[in-house]
Amino acid sequence: MIGRIQRPVDFERVLARPSRDRSAHFALHHLSANPAPSPWVAAKLRTAQAELSTGGAPVTHNAVDPNLPCVPDGCWVGMVVPKRHAKRSVTRQLLKRQIRAAFAERPGMPPGLWVVRLRSPVDRQKFPSAASDALRSAVRAELAQLLDRAMKPQARKPAPAPSPEAAA
Known part of the structure; x- marks a missing residue:
């Protein structure tokens, strides 16, 4: 499941x-978590519980361990495409469509919250048309490389070898 981050x-x-x-134009952020619950859902649940006809039902509380890891249940995608980097709305919409399509093509993305941020301007000299096929294919190729690198397990830096002086 691919959802959209909106809050x-x-x-x-x-x-x-x-x-x-x-990459040259994009930054990819990831958080292994679910989206925050909506406040109106909690309010709706409270009012629904207040309207129960059973009145005196015993209240049971389950202990919740805050240290348990929260396992995300899907892939949620958000996009940040600022106007200062893509002046024309046609270009911004093209970038957003390409980001969504890039995630839809990769069903094996790790679950969690993903945000793709445009971090440098789109060159108007190189791509004079706001929604050209050249821009579309260049963005698609750059996003494909970025997401392919993100899907690989992140290599951890090896621990420094102990110095011979510390061993003695």
């Missing part, structure tokens, strides 16, 4: 983390 809280959570990978 500012979720964007803030993901963008607060360092980028997972970068």
Whole structure:
């Protein structure tokens, strides 16, 4: 399942983390979590519970361990395409469509919240048409490389070897 990140809280959570990978124009951020619950859903549940006809039902509380890891249940995608980097709305919409299509082509993406951020301007000299086929194919190729690198397991830096002085 690929959902869309829509709430500012979720964007803030993901963008607060360092980028997972970068390309010439895009930065990719990832957070292994589900979107934050909507406040109106909680309010709706409270009012539904208040209207129960059973009145005196015993209230049971389950202990919740906050240290348990939250396993995300799907892939949620958000896009940040600022006007300062893509002046024309046609270009911004093309970039967003290409981002969605790039994620749809890769069903094996790790679950969680993903945000693709346009971090450098689109060259208007190189791509004079706002929605040209050249721009579409260049963006698609760059996103494909970026997502392919992100799907590979991240290599951890090896621990430094102990110095011979410390062993003695």
